[in-house]
Amino acid sequence: MQQEPEFSLSLIIRKFHELNGELxxxxxxxTTIFSHPSSAATAATAGFKVITLYPDEETGFPNTESLKAAxxxxxxxxxTTNPEDTGIFNPEIDEWTKMVHEAGGLCAYxxxxxxxxxxxxxxKESGFDMCFFNLHKxxxxxxxxYGPACGAAGVKQELAEFLPVPVVSFDGNMYHLxxxxxxxxGKVRDFYGNAQIVLRAYAWAMSMGADGLREVAEISMxxxxxxxxxxxxxxxxxxxxKTDKRLDQIRYSLEKLREDTGVGAQDVIRRVVDYGVQSYxxxxxxWVVPEPFTPEPCESxxxxxxxxWVAVLAEISKEAYSNPELLKTAPHNSSIxxxxxxxxxxxxxxxxxxxxxxxxxxxxx
Amino acid sequence: xxxxxxxxxxxxxxxxxxxxxxELYAQIIPDRLRLKHRMNLPKPLAAEADLRRHxxxxxSKNIDCNKNLSFLSLS
Numbered sequence: 001m002q003q004e005p006e007f008s009l010s011l012i013i014r015k016f017h018e019l020n021g022e023l024x025x026x027x028x029x030x031t032t033i034f035s036h037p038s039s040a041a042t043a044a045t046a047g048f049k050v051i052t053l054y055p056d057e058e059t060g061f062p063n064t065e066s067l068k069a070a071x072x073x074x075x076x077x078x079x080t081t082n083p084e085d086t087g088i089f090n091p092e093i094d095e096w097t098k099m100v101h102e103a104g105g106l107c108a109y110x111x112x113x114x115x116x117x118x119x120x121x122x123x124k125e126s127g128f129d130m131c132f133f134n135l136h137k138x139x140x141x142x143x144x145x146y147g148p149a150c151g152a153a154g155v156k157q158e159l160a161e162f163l164p165v166p167v168v169s170f171d172g173n174m175y176h177l178x179x180x181x182x183x184x185x186g187k188v189r190d191f192y193g194n195a196q197i198v199l200r201a202y203a204w205a206m207s208m209g210a211d212g213l214r215e216v217a218e219i220s221m222x223x224x225x226x227x228x229x230x231x232x233x234x235x236x237x238x239x240x241x242k243t244d245k246r247l248d249q250i251r252y253s254l255e256k257l258r259e260d261t262g263v264g265a266q267d268v269i270r271r272v273v274d275y276g277v278q279s280y281x282x283x284x285x286x287w288v289v290p291e292p293f294t295p296e297p298c299e300s301x302x303x304x305x306x307x308x309w310v311a312v313l314a315e316i317s318k319e320a321y322s323n324p325e326l327l328k329t330a331p332h333n334s335s336i337x338x339x340x341x342x343x344x345x346x347x348x349x350x351x352x353x354x355x356x357x358x359x360x361x362x363x364x365x
Numbered sequence: 366x367x368x369x370x371x372x373x374x375x376x377x378x379x380x381x382x383x384x385x386x387x388e389l390y391a392q393i394i395p396d397r398l399r400l401k402h403r404m405n406l407p408k409p410l411a412a413e414a415d416l417r418r419h420x421x422x423x424x425s426k427n428i429d430c431n432k433n434l435s436f437l438s439l440s
């Protein structure tokens with residue numbers, strides 16, 4: 001998953017300050033609200049306080065002034081996504097990393113949204129010390145919990161001693177797994193992770209080459225901007241924030257549709273499966289954008305696929321305005337209708353297995 | 366990639382209202398943050414047979430229990 005490399009980066013930040021004797025003082029990680037929540041979550045798990053910055057309300061750009069106010073001698077590092085989940089690329093990101101470096105922190109780049117960036121812009125030019133890619137989504141494997149996920153992390157040479165064990169070493173003749181690394185953050189994952197996804201990503205990259213990967217970036221951006229043109233003509237769909245052009249994805253809102261018809265994002269996503277379309281990504285929590293949805297066409301969908309997808313949403317919008325009840329009770333052609341998710345938010349009922357649930361209930365009696 | 370066909374790409378760009386993808390990038394990413402050179406990667410293996418041979422050659426370096434005596438239990 002994306003959490004392992006991200007957790008590794010959090011632990012590297014921790015180890016770096018620990019060895020410098022500054023961990024006691026540097027206990028804050030700065031992130032942004034439209035970065036992936038795994039930045040905040042893994043930083044918190046690694047023992048840091050998390051400072052979350054909000055974007056400029058008008059443009060949606062991450063707010064450089066608020067970063068200026070947040071950095072201090074307590075800053076351990078910055079963990080951020082660029083472009084963020086709004087598809088907005090922070091054009092001042094090099095100033096951000098400079099500011100954090102001047103305060104004594106490290107900068108970690110979540111490149112899970114790298115589809116539009118391959119061969120176009122890198123972590124290095126933006127001034128990051130480390131980064132990770134999602135091999136699912138960006139490097140050809142299905143994403144969004146539809147295929148095994150895998151993340152690949154990379155760091156600058158100076159931080160290599162902190163990488164998790166084992167690392168692969170080569171003695172000129174044979175490859176080895178090297179566990180003997182005194183400053184390593186240790187093992188972060190059982191076994192070797194989803195090795196088949198690493199293999200798949202490698203084979204894919206080898207078949208694309210430099211020009212092919214560059215074209216992946218262009219097409220995922222073109223697909224996204226084409227989808228935007230079509231989607232915004234559908235009644236009830238709006239694009240929050242004024243920043244016009246976005247990279248590989250956009251977080252849209254169905255707030256207008258909900259105000260007009262009572263039908264929200266959760267109802268629409270349930271209806272699409274009736275048209276033979278897989279349910280798509282809404283948004284991480286908290287929902288900063290009301291009634292959000294975040295389609296990511298990547299490079300893999302044809303124009304015909306995108307046109308069909310848009311036609312489905314246009315039809316559902318019509319249904320919402322003429323017969324909202326149809327959407328409130330959707331899906332109608334699926335074996336599973338509605339899973340009550342209130343249980344998932346109740347710690348008293350939440351359990352990973354049925355047996356654990358029974359044990360928990362017994363303990364609570 | 367389905368939309369790499371030049372006619373399709375042009376049609377989509379026209380819908381977006383730009384001449385080419387560079388026009389989009391110029392509006393999103395400042396020049397100083399752009400990668401100025403081609404990525405340094407090996408020549409692509411376009412034919413699937415070549416790719417398969419290449420990957421299998423790498424995998425064949427693995428030392429596994431089919432080739433070596435192993436006392437690890439398999440059950």
